[in-house]
Amino acid sequence: MKTFEVENRALDSAAGVVVVGLSGYLDAHTVADFDKHTDDLLGAGTNKIVLDLQGLSYISSAGIGALMGLSQRLKKHGGDLVLLQPTAKVYKILDLLGFTRIFHLCTSEDEARAVFQS
Amino acid sequence: MKTFEVENRALDSAAGVVVVGLSGYLDAHTVADFDKHTDDLLGAGTNKIVLDLQGLSYISSAGIGALMGLSQRLKKHGGDLVLLQPTAKVYKILDLLGFTRIFHLCTSEDEARAVFQS
Amino acid sequence: MTERRPLAFELSCPADKSVLCWVRGVVVQSASELGFSEEDLHKIELSVDEACANVIEHAYPKDQDARPLIIRFEAEPGVMRITVIDRGVGDHGRPGAVKSVEEYVNVQRHRGLGTFIMQRFMDEVEFSQEPGEGTRVRMTKFLATPSAQLEGAP
Amino acid sequence: MTERRPLAFELSCPADKSVLCWVRGVVVQSASELGFSEEDLHKIELSVDEACANVIEHAYPKDQDARPLIIRFEAEPGVMRITVIDRGVGDHGRPGAVKSVEEYVNVQRHRGLGTFIMQRFMDEVEFSQEPGEGTRVRMTKFLATPSAQLEGAP
Ligand SMILES: Nc1ncnc2c1ncn2[C@@H]1O[C@H](COP(=O)(O)OP(=O)(O)O)[C@@H](O)[C@H]1O
Numbered sequence: 001m002k003t004f005e006v007e008n009r010a011l012d013s014a015a016g017v018v019v020v021g022l023s024g025y026l027d028a029h030t031v032a033d034f035d036k037h038t039d040d041l042l043g044a045g046t047n048k049i050v051l052d053l054q055g056l057s058y059i060s061s062a063g064i065g066a067l068m069g070l071s072q073r074l075k076k077h078g079g080d081l082v083l084l085q086p087t088a089k090v091y092k093i094l095d096l097l098g099f100t101r102i103f104h105l106c107t108s109e110d111e112a113r114a115v116f117q118s
Numbered sequence: 119m120k121t122f123e124v125e126n127r128a129l130d131s132a133a134g135v136v137v138v139g140l141s142g143y144l145d146a147h148t149v150a151d152f153d154k155h156t157d158d159l160l161g162a163g164t165n166k167i168v169l170d171l172q173g174l175s176y177i178s179s180a181g182i183g184a185l186m187g188l189s190q191r192l193k194k195h196g197g198d199l200v201l202l203q204p205t206a207k208v209y210k211i212l213d214l215l216g217f218t219r220i221f222h223l224c225t226s227e228d229e230a231r232a233v234f235q236s
Numbered sequence: 237m238t239e240r241r242p243l244a245f246e247l248s249c250p251a252d253k254s255v256l257c258w259v260r261g262v263v264v265q266s267a268s269e270l271g272f273s274e275e276d277l278h279k280i281e282l283s284v285d286e287a288c289a290n291v292i293e294h295a296y297p298k299d300q301d302a303r304p305l306i307i308r309f310e311a312e313p314g315v316m317r318i319t320v321i322d323r324g325v326g327d328h329g330r331p332g333a334v335k336s337v338e339e340y341v342n343v344q345r346h347r348g349l350g351t352f353i354m355q356r357f358m359d360e361v362e363f364s365q366e367p368g369e370g371t372r373v374r375m376t377k378f379l380a381t382p383s384a385q386l387e388g389a390p
Numbered sequence: 391m392t393e394r395r396p397l398a399f400e401l402s403c404p405a406d407k408s409v410l411c412w413v414r415g416v417v418v419q420s421a422s423e424l425g426f427s428e429e430d431l432h433k434i435e436l437s438v439d440e441a442c443a444n445v446i447e448h449a450y451p452k453d454q455d456a457r458p459l460i461i462r463f464e465a466e467p468g469v470m471r472i473t474v475i476d477r478g479v480g481d482h483g484r485p486g487a488v489k490s491v492e493e494y495v496n497v498q499r500h501r502g503l504g505t506f507i508m509q510r511f512m513d514e515v516e517f518s519q520e521p522g523e524g525t526r527v528r529m530t531k532f533l534a535t536p537s538a539q540l541e542g543a544p
């Protein structure tokens with residue numbers, strides 16, 4: 001049974017921005033898949049990622065830590081991480097913990113694109 | 119927390135038919151409420167009951183046994199029991215076990231009323 | 237994507253009628269992760285309910301305080317086993333289940349429907365009991381293979 | 391109508407990452423029966439996940455086969471207690487949780503967020519451990535009274 005999936009969808013290959021869609025739940029169990037996927041992207045030179053969270057139903061500290069680590073690595077390579085449209089529940093979790101102050105959250109792909117143009 | 123409810127709604131007081139609505143689940147735990155309620159009705163002289171099962175989400179052998187007992191007691195007093203509009207799940211349970219051959223099932227109040235007029 | 241490992245767990249709670257709804261919820265949630273059809277989930281829910289209701293009603297003397305109800309759940313590829321265990325009297329000499337709904341209806345004292353349901357809805361049901369050691373009901377349900385499901389379709 | 395009795399149960403399963411999703415499901419189902427708000431259910435779900443993830447990741451030596459994870463759930467009127475228990479090393483001298491998200495972000499090695507979450511989301515969190523006896527994390531959550539809920543509303 002599938003519990004977590006991560007897949008690439010190019011947003012703007014000219015600008016080097018990759019949209020990555022997550023679905024299912026991101027916890028201590030599934031985070032290894034996420035790490036492997038994003039390692040591969042970084043290894044291929046990607047430094048700008050929009051994480052589409054519309055399909056993500058849950059995130060725990062393991063997942064938040066992975067987002068954190070990814071964000072810091074992208075920044076080190078001159079890029080950035082944008083979180084797109086978290087579900088109400090994932091937004092609530094991030095917000096209650098204070099992570100909405102830390103992450104770059106967007107509500108539309110246009111907004112996400114603009115982040116990387118500025 | 120409410121897990122089961124049973125309440126009277128008169129259908130046709132002239133004809134002496136009482137509609138009883140069930141909601142929640144009818145199992146070994148909640149069946150005592152059902153028995154008490156229907157005992158009271160029989161004590162008050164009711165012998166024709168339409169059990170509206172639209173709100174019933176589950177039934178186990180304890181509940182089926184109670185329906186069975188009620189049906190037989192009503193018949194003994196010259197009346198009958200009609201089951202109205204079970205949910206798909208309750209219908210499935212009754213049907214898989216063969217109880218749709220035993221009980222009188224109706225899909226509308228009109229149909230239920232007709233049972234008692236014939 | 238991450239795949240699930242087979243699930244194995246044990247629940248233990250007091251043998252009180254009020255736990256039935258909760259037990260059903262846990263069992264259905266767990267069985268649904270294994271991919272059982274909705275109809276099979278109904279069958280599993282009802283069978284476990286019947287086994288637990290029997291523990292609650294029959295296993296312990298009325299005045300006994302400690303009344304454990306234990307539900308063991310084991311999944312392997314294609315098969316789920318649920319064992320319902322009590323530490324009760326265990327020497328009941330189970331009066332055989334009814335053979336059909338018609339038999340149940342005609343018998344004066346309505347009994348034996350619980351066992352009928354378990355045997356009808358599960359693929360294997362084994363009872364074991366030792367006087368003073370309690371009762372175990374071990375129920376097995378096989379996952380229908382895709383082809384078996386096709387054969388079953390209208 | 392039939393009222394629920396307070397729920398009390400114990401789950402035990404192997405401390406394997408794959409059980410986390412299932413444990414969350416059981417705990418949320420059980421806590422929701424007690425009438426917790428959706429937000430409180432999120433908090434409970436995450437806190438239990440963190441405590442269990444710690445057992446899975448930290449409690450047992452890598453090569454140990456038997457790795458029990460035990461979750462005890464007790465409800466009394468207005469309060470729920472969940473205790474997460476392991477039989478592991480138990481002598482970890484828990485390195486204090488971070489004090490804020492900003493501290494967590496700035497620290498090089500990202501650790502301590504789990505404990506931060508439990509302490510932030512539950513009303514009481516008590517750790518106890520004995521070398522060789524394992525760890526217990528006992529978390530308490532009070533049901534908001536209707537008036538407290540009103541006060542919390544915007
Ligand atoms: N766990 C148990 N401990 C002791 N006796 C039991 C247990 N389970 C079942 N029994 C006995 O077996 C009988 C048959 O059970 P069942 O088929 O479920 O029908 P019912 O519960 O309606 O009698 C019960 O009446 C009881 O005497």
Ligand SMILES: Nc1ncnc2c1ncn2[C@@H]1O[C@H](COP(=O)(O)OP(=O)(O)O)[C@@H](O)[C@H]1O
Pocket residue numbers: 440444445448449450476478479480481482483484485487500501502503504505506525
């Ligand atoms: N059940 C446990 N058994 C052994 N050590 C534990 C246990 N729970 C937590 N720890 C220790 O406490 C530390 C802090 O845990 P936590 O705050 O959840 O952060 P993290 O898991 O990110 O390190 C862990 O790194 C580990 O060393």
